Amino acid sequence: MISRLIEKIVKTNAPVVVGLDPMLSYIPEHIMDKAIEEKGESLEAAAQAIYDYNVGIVDAIYDLIPAVKPQIAMYEQFGIEGLVAYKKTCEYCKEKGLIVIGDAKRGDIGSTSAAYATAHIGKIKVGNTEIPAFDEDMVTVNPYLGTDGIKPFVDVCNSNDRGIFVLVKTSNPSSGEFQDRQIDGKPLYEIVGDKVREWGEASMDGDYSNVGAVVGATYPEQGKILRAIMPKTFILVPGYGAQGGKAADLVDYFNKDGLGAIVNSSRGIICAYKQEKYACYGAEHFGEASRAAVVDMIDDINSVR
Amino acid sequence: MISRLIEKIVKTNAPVVVGLDPMLSYIPEHIMDKAIEEKGESLEAAAQAIYDYNVGIVDAIYDLIPAVKPQIAMYEQFGIEGLVAYKKTCEYCKEKGLIVIGDAKRGDIGSTSAAYATAHIGKIKVGNTEIPAFDEDMVTVNPYLGTDGIKPFVDVCNSNDRGIFVLVKTSNPSSGEFQDRQIDGKPLYEIVGDKVREWGEASMDGDYSNVGAVVGATYPEQGKILRAIMPKTFILVPGYGAQGGKAADLVDYFNKDGLGAIVNSSRGIICAYKQEKYACYGAEHFGEASRAAVVDMIDDINSVR
Numbered sequence: 133m134i135s136r137l138i139e140k141i142v143k144t145n146a147p148v149v150v151g152l153d154p155m156l157s158y159i160p161e162h163i164m165d166k167a168i169e170e171k172g173e174s175l176e177a178a179a180q181a182i183y184d185y186n187v188g189i190v191d192a193i194y195d196l197i198p199a200v201k202p203q204i205a206m207y208e209q210f211g212i213e214g215l216v217a218y219k220k221t222c223e224y225c226k227e228k229g230l231i232v233i234g235d236a237k238r239g240d241i242g243s244t245s246a247a248y249a250t251a252h253i254g255k256i257k258v259g260n261t262e263i264p265a266f267d268e269d270m271v272t273v274n275p276y277l278g279t280d281g282i283k284p285f286v287d288v289c290n291s292n293d294r295g296i297f298v299l300v301k302t303s304n305p306s307s308g309e310f311q312d313r314q315i316d317g318k319p320l321y322e323i324v325g326d327k328v329r330e331w332g333e334a335s336m337d338g339d340y341s342n343v344g345a346v347v348g349a350t351y352p353e354q355g356k357i358l359r360a361i362m363p364k365t366f367i368l369v370p371g372y373g374a375q376g377g378k379a380a381d382l383v384d385y386f387n388k389d390g391l392g393a394i395v396n397s398s399r400g401i402i403c404a405y406k407q408e409k410y411a412c413y414g415a416e417h418f419g420e421a422s423r424a425a426v427v428d429m430i431d432d433i434n435s436v437r
Numbered sequence: 438m439i440s441r442l443i444e445k446i447v448k449t450n451a452p453v454v455v456g457l458d459p460m461l462s463y464i465p466e467h468i469m470d471k472a473i474e475e476k477g478e479s480l481e482a483a484a485q486a487i488y489d490y491n492v493g494i495v496d497a498i499y500d501l502i503p504a505v506k507p508q509i510a511m512y513e514q515f516g517i518e519g520l521v522a523y524k525k526t527c528e529y530c531k532e533k534g535l536i537v538i539g540d541a542k543r544g545d546i547g548s549t550s551a552a553y554a555t556a557h558i559g560k561i562k563v564g565n566t567e568i569p570a571f572d573e574d575m576v577t578v579n580p581y582l583g584t585d586g587i588k589p590f591v592d593v594c595n596s597n598d599r600g601i602f603v604l605v606k607t608s609n610p611s612s613g614e615f616q617d618r619q620i621d622g623k624p625l626y627e628i629v630g631d632k633v634r635e636w637g638e639a640s641m642d643g644d645y646s647n648v649g650a651v652v653g654a655t656y657p658e659q660g661k662i663l664r665a666i667m668p669k670t671f672i673l674v675p676g677y678g679a680q681g682g683k684a685a686d687l688v689d690y691f692n693k694d695g696l697g698a699i700v701n702s703s704r705g706i707i708c709a710y711k712q713e714k715y716a717c718y719g720a721e722h723f724g725e726a727s728r729a730a731v732v733d734m735i736d737d738i739n740s741v742r
Binding site: 174211277299304308 | 458478479508510519520543544547548552556559561563565569570580581582586607612614616620629675
């Protein structure tokens with residue numbers, strides 16, 4: 133799977149992923165009002181508004197980027213209806229040729245991680261029929277439970293040609309609380325990084341592994357160290373833009389081949405129409421604002437790799 | 438919320454929770470066959486079978502226990518249809534007076550954790566209407582991202598009278614890989630335990646906090662230490678029974694008040710009809726087998742507290 137992602141990054145010349153993380157407050161009024169008019173103040177209305185908003189953005193940007201990263205929490209908060217919108221969004225993006233990275237951060241003990249792997253990147257057997265459930269291309273995974281929480285995902289990466297990104301050093305302000313603590317002279321994130329490299333050896337696909345890592349743009353020093361200890365690990369980089377990460381911070385996240393990292397922006401793209409810089413497009417043309425923001429982001433990221 | 442759980446534990450005299458983690462291989466043939474006959478080899482059939490199986494178990498045991506713990510991964514693997522069965526299971530259990538602990542192990546950066554908290558124990562606002570999504574009473578949470586991944590859950594515990602259990606020392610074989618690593622002379626699980634105590638101080642409800650901890654039955658030495666450093670933290674204990682934990686191992690998980698812990702069994706109860714000990718009931722009477730297993734488990738756990 134990682135070779136497919138790399139192929140698309142090379143083709144678009146854009147190591148960029150757009151986070152489809154729709155908060156209701158991001159959605160232009162005309163979309164929200166129409167949904168509420170049709171379905172009342174309900175979860176159905178919210179789900180319809182989210183989906184319509186996503187389609188507007190995806191239609192405007194799909195030719196520029198290799199992948200999207202829908203954050204499942206933003207859909208899960210609307211219950212079943214929200215998850216239907218999540219699934220439809222994943223399907224729509226795949227129809228448009230985009231790789232879908234489900235940002236689910238799942239992880240549990242072995243048999244339960246196996247169920248999550250099945251849910252997101254595998255197929256479930258009912259009788260003699262194998263059926264995909266959410267069917268993303270790649271999914272993010274939490275490492276706190278250790279190898280037997282990760283291995284079932286790696287197995288599905290191998291059997292079903294999919295990929296994962298394991299949380300190593302997250303972008304949030306308190307990520308250091310546990311992740312930076314020193315263990316035998318190394319911070320926990322390095323210990324996790326060593327394991328990600330090891331897990332990844334079992335799922336190589338060309339120059340890189342299907343087992344990637346999440347390393348926040350907000351911690352460039354740590355990013356540099358992790359790039360060095362995980363040379364064949366693709367890094368998914370959240371935290372650029374709205375969270376404060378800048379392109380200059382990302383120099384060391386890329387390998388010498390100009391690959392090895394894909395940078396995410398969510399709010400900065402999907403909510404571009406609310407920024408002063410792109411306000412000229414107006415809420416009615418939110419998709420065009422997102423397109424302009426994607427073009428600027430690609431230029432910005434490419435300036436450092 | 439924790440005071441409601443304690444009240445029910447005292448009333449039933451059973452510090453026991455039953456994990457509703459239905460694998461298709463657990464479901465008696467007559468239920469699975471009927472579902473496939475009606476709905477084909479489909480996710481709908483699987484979801485129907487899971488729900489019917491759950492209802493059969495819950496009907497047989499609801500008066501004996503305070504709570505159930507459905508593992509959402511086991512439903513998520515059947516996609517939307519599976520999650521509909523999850524939601525219906527939660528609703529059915531609440532109608533029967535049971536407290537529902539959603540075993541979801543969610544956790545992310547601040548705004549995303551807020552969405553997960555809303556999804557599972559809160560309400561989402563659409564227009565001016567507040568609507569619950571999955572609406573469990575309590576939910577399990579992963580601490581890898583630190584305080585700003587946990588605080589949004591604590592806020593919802595306070596505003597909506599709910600509870601969480603934070604993973605501290607998990608029951609699986611490789612849990613020590615990161616959780617047992619020494620940091621300034623203390624293992625990581627103790628560092629996390631210290632934080633759980635601290636987070637819990639912001640959400641006290643009687644003698645205990647709404648912020649609980651997950652500590653596996655399979656690590657009694659660690660359980661003893663964690664009980665001591667988190668005296669007001671309720672401990673959710675997985676790993677009893679099928680995973681190898683024994684009642685004798687749990688002596689130190691309880692406080693002197695006989696409270697402070699609730700022990701989970703999943704397979705050992707819901708799949709009792711497949712055990713030699715309860716095989717006399719037969720697959721047709723799987724609920725009665727589960728009831729007998731619950732009675733035995735309650736006696737076993739009460740023998741050590």
